[in-house]
Amino acid sequence: MPHDHHDDNPHSLLPSEPALRVKALETILAEKGLVDPAALDAIIDLYAHEIGPQIGASLVAKAWVDDGFRAGLLADANTVITQLGHGGRQGEHVVVVENSPDTHNMVVCTLCSCYPWPLLGIPPGWYKSDAYHARAVREPRAVLAEFGVTLADGMDEAALAALVTRDSMIGTGLPRAPGAST
Amino acid sequence: MPFAAPWHAAAFAMTVHLHERGLFTWPDWAAALGRALAADEKAGRLDGSDDYYRAWIAALQELLAANGVAGAPEIETVMKEWKAAYLATPHGEPVRLAAR
Numbered sequence: 001m002p003h004d005h006h007d008d009n010p011h012s013l014l015p016s017e018p019a020l021r022v023k024a025l026e027t028i029l030a031e032k033g034l035v036d037p038a039a040l041d042a043i044i045d046l047y048a049h050e051i052g053p054q055i056g057a058s059l060v061a062k063a064w065v066d067d068g069f070r071a072g073l074l075a076d077a078n079t080v081i082t083q084l085g086h087g088g089r090q091g092e093h094v095v096v097v098e099n100s101p102d103t104h105n106m107v108v109c110t111l112c113s114c115y116p117w118p119l120l121g122i123p124p125g126w127y128k129s130d131a132y133h134a135r136a137v138r139e140p141r142a143v144l145a146e147f148g149v150t151l152a153d154g155m156d157e158a159a160l161a162a163l164v165t166r167d168s169m170i171g172t173g174l175p176r177a178p179g180a181s182t
Numbered sequence: 183m184p185f186a187a188p189w190h191a192a193a194f195a196m197t198v199h200l201h202e203r204g205l206f207t208w209p210d211w212a213a214a215l216g217r218a219l220a221a222d223e224k225a226g227r228l229d230g231s232d233d234y235y236r237a238w239i240a241a242l243q244e245l246l247a248a249n250g251v252a253g254a255p256e257i258e259t260v261m262k263e264w265k266a267a268y269l270a271t272p273h274g275e276p277v278r279l280a281a282r
Contacts, residue, residue, distance in 0.1 A: 012271045015264075018236050019189040024260035025196060025242065027279065028252045035199055043195040048183050089201065089208055112216035113234070122184035122194070129230030130223055 052121035055086055059119065063096075074098060081119065091118035104151050106144065108136035150178040190235045197242055206245050214241035 015023065029035035059081070063070035073080050077096040081087050094116050097105045109115065110133045115123040126132050135143050141154065152160065155178060167173025185191035201208055218237035222228055228237075246252045263279055271277045 010273055012268045012273050012275070012277050014268045015189070018232070018239060019187070020261045020264050021239055021257065022189040022192045022196075023264050024257050025239070025246075025252070026192060027260050027264070028256060029196065029200070032251065034203065034205065034251065035196060039199050040192065040195040043198050044185075044191045047194070048185070048191070052184070089198065092208070112212055112219055113230075114212065124184075125186065125230040125234070127230065128228070128234045130228040132230070 047117075047122055051118060053119075055121075056116070056119040059084075059086075070098075086118045088118050090114065091116050094119065102153065106136060106140055108133060110134075110137065152178050186231050187235075190231075190238075193235055193238050193242065197238070200242075200245075205249055205251070210245065211241070214244050217241070218244070 014020075026035065026037070026040070030037060059073065063073050069080070073096045077094045078087065078092070081091065081094060099105055108127075113123060113128040113133075115127065132143070141151070144151065152163075163176045163178060165173050165176060168175045183191075185194065197211065200206065201211060206214075215238060218241040219228065219234070221240075222233060222237045228234060243252075243254065243257065247254065260279075264277075267277050267279050
């Protein structure tokens with residue numbers, strides 16, 4: 001019979017050490033008038049529901065259909081995203097780079113996991129792990145492979161031929177993406 | 183929800199709020215977080231979740247101490263008060279700090 005701690009511990013479940021520390025900080029900062037609990041809830045709600053990768057996606061889509069916008073974004077991303085109201089905290093020094101048939105960009109911050117919050121929201125845990133920091137630099141292709149991404153420049157003719165479907169040659173389909181399951 | 187635990191979200195929101203209120207500049211914050219992460223990375227591997235936000239809290243505490251807002255002893259005292267409140271509150275009832 002598994003031990004059920006609720007039976008012999010009738011008090012509330014004790015939060016973890018860091019969770020207690022955060023509660024203590026909230027208490028102290030609220031008592032000193034530095035933090036307004038309602039404002040904290042509003043910030044969490046904003047980053048949980050409104051600021052996320054859909055904002056970055058809308059800029060990418062606009063760059064795809066509007067060459068002038070794309071050129072401006074590549075030349076001076078900060079000016080463009082500030083004009084659109086997506087600048088601000090953690091979005092002060094954004095550089096936009098473009099993938100092409102012979103260039104695939106992969107972003108990593110090995111210092112403090114900086115990330116363009118106003119465009120992509122809160123980063124996923126793996127982006128902040130030191131495994132990603134170290135391996136993205138040392139063996140980027142191995143990391144990409146774990147994400148299911150294989151770049152075509154590393155593929156021989158047989159592997160490339162495997163991407164070409166009958167329907168893609170008729171024109172009623174598209175070739176398979178490299179790394180996609182066949 | 184982009185936060186793995188409620189305390190991650192709370193630590194994040196406090197930092198953003200204090201920056202909005204002008205307690206520290208964003209470059210000061212980024213430098214403090216970078217220092218805390220570098221110290222943790224020397225001590226062992228970072229999983230990017232709990233231990234990232236542990237470093238986050240360490241950076242926040244550093245800035246609070248540097249600005250004279252709260253030092254480690256005061257924070258430890260209030261943590262003990264919260265712990266006592268949890269242990270004294272029956273399961274299922276709201277946990278409140280005793281009058282301070």
